[in-house]
Amino acid sequence: MYPLSVVLSLLVAACVAERKFPPGFKFGAATAAYQVEGAWNVSDKSPSIWDTFTHDNPDFIVDKSNGDMACDSYHLWETDIAVAKDLGLHFYRFSISWPRLLPNGHSNYVSEDGKRYYNNLINGLIANGIEPVVTLYHWDLPQKLQDLGKVGLTNQQLWCEPKNSDEEENAELIRNVFALFAYPIYSKTGGWPPSVEKRIAETSEKEGYSRSRLPTFTQEEIEFIKGTYDFYGLNYYTSRTVETAQPGEKLSWPVSGSWEFGLALSTDPSWKAGHAWLISYPPGIRRQLHWLKEKFGDIEFQILENGYATSEPVMYDQGRVNYYRDHLEQVLLAINEDKVNVTAYTAWSLIDNYEWSSGYTSRFGLVNIDFNDPNRKRTPRASAHYYAAVINSHSLDLPHH
Ligand SMILES: *[C@@H]1O[C@H](CO)[C@@H](O)[C@H](O)[C@H]1NC(C)=O
Numbered sequence: 001m002y003p004l005s006v007v008l009s010l011l012v013a014a015c016v017a018e019r020k021f022p023p024g025f026k027f028g029a030a031t032a033a034y035q036v037e038g039a040w041n042v043s044d045k046s047p048s049i050w051d052t053f054t055h056d057n058p059d060f061i062v063d064k065s066n067g068d069m070a071c072d073s074y075h076l077w078e079t080d081i082a083v084a085k086d087l088g089l090h091f092y093r094f095s096i097s098w099p100r101l102l103p104n105g106h107s108n109y110v111s112e113d114g115k116r117y118y119n120n121l122i123n124g125l126i127a128n129g130i131e132p133v134v135t136l137y138h139w140d141l142p143q144k145l146q147d148l149g150k151v152g153l154t155n156q157q158l159w160c161e162p163k164n165s166d167e168e169e170n171a172e173l174i175r176n177v178f179a180l181f182a183y184p185i186y187s188k189t190g191g192w193p194p195s196v197e198k199r200i201a202e203t204s205e206k207e208g209y210s211r212s213r214l215p216t217f218t219q220e221e222i223e224f225i226k227g228t229y230d231f232y233g234l235n236y237y238t239s240r241t242v243e244t245a246q247p248g249e250k251l252s253w254p255v256s257g258s259w260e261f262g263l264a265l266s267t268d269p270s271w272k273a274g275h276a277w278l279i280s281y282p283p284g285i286r287r288q289l290h291w292l293k294e295k296f297g298d299i300e301f302q303i304l305e306n307g308y309a310t311s312e313p314v315m316y317d318q319g320r321v322n323y324y325r326d327h328l329e330q331v332l333l334a335i336n337e338d339k340v341n342v343t344a345y346t347a348w349s350l351i352d353n354y355e356w357s358s359g360y361t362s363r364f365g366l367v368n369i370d371f372n373d374p375n376r377k378r379t380p381r382a383s384a385h386y387y388a389a390v391i392n393s394h395s396l397d398l399p400h401h
Pocket residue numbers: 041068069
């Protein structure tokens with residue numbers, strides 16, 4: 001028999017080992033062009049659909065704002081790189097504004113200023129040891145992009161749990177609905193998820209359509225699309241419970257459910273409330289990853305978005321720290337217990353930004369932006385320090401958290 005202290009230190013060692021991320025696991029953070037760049041009318045940039053939408057319909061935006069200036073990242077890209085470097089990010093994921101790069105919308109004319117902006121950003125990141133990650137791929141993106149490597153589809157998913165044990169089949173159906181566009185690419189059989197395809201064909205017939213509203217693939221198309229990936233990109237924020245809808249219940253997809261499938265979505269009262277739709281349910285990310293592995297096999301997964309919003313620009317953002325800690329814990333369980341090959345984790349977002357119809361009222365940043373300051377001052381929040389500590393120790397075991 002071992003002395004208790006030996007057992008204890010072995011236990012501690014085992015725990016520490018489990019809370020370490022695998023060697024080579026990468027941490028990053030993300031933003032998207034319209035949400036941060038601003039400079040909507042500089043040089044030869046043409047308006048995007050969001051420029052037009054926000055200018056013509058300010059009432060559709062909670063605070064009647066727009067992305068005209070946003071975080072001014074078009075001018076402050078060097079500050080953004082410095083912020084990313086201070087966090088110790090392995091990669092920075094951003095998107096390309098097409099009307100900035102290709103003002104005509106076609107590749108016959110490439111904006112010199114647009115090209116220069118993205119080249120500067122990419123070169124600046126590389127010079128600071130940060131890998132640029134762009135999820136779009138196009139033959140005439142800035143030359144550098146050609147060399148960045150892997151291709152994957154980003155899938156925005158809500159994990160779904162049955163409201164009660166009778167609803168398991170319905171929960172499974174809705175999971176497949178969320179995986180609708182992933183299925184043709186990642187499933188071994190290719191094509192649409194059979195349960196979804198069958199159901200839409202049935203409802204289409206009932207509605208008097210001569211064929212399904214979900215167009216069927218030819219065998220040739222199935223073979224062509226199947227397997228065209230290097231990794232699976234998962235965006236996960238929150239989960240929902242699934243139950244059969246009441247007759248006549250008003251359902252809007254995906255907020256409250258699906259009329260197509262007669263299923264209502266809600267949240268469990270035991271889940272932690274967050275900002276608006278963003279209820280924190282950390283086990284959801286692990287279950288989602290496990291489910292995807294069961295469906296699509298032992299492929300590479302990259303978490304391309306995960307993050308937490310607040311309505312106020314709090315600097316000591318304990319809620320966000322808890323959210324990141326609890327979700328990363330579940331990612332580790334997925335890796336260690338479920339043997340899911342997750343190779344990267346991306347926090348949304350590096351900096352507060354323009355959150356579409358929520359305007360500037362929904363704060364997702366690890367780093368605060370003062371939107372009243374013409375210089376859009378960047379200030380790291382508690383969560384930025386937490387995330388930097390996780391990245392630095394490559395582990396969730398931190399001395400002071
Ligand atoms: C660009 O848009 C801003 C408003 O965001 C406006 O004040 C400015 O005059 C515009 N500049 C040009 C060159 O049109």
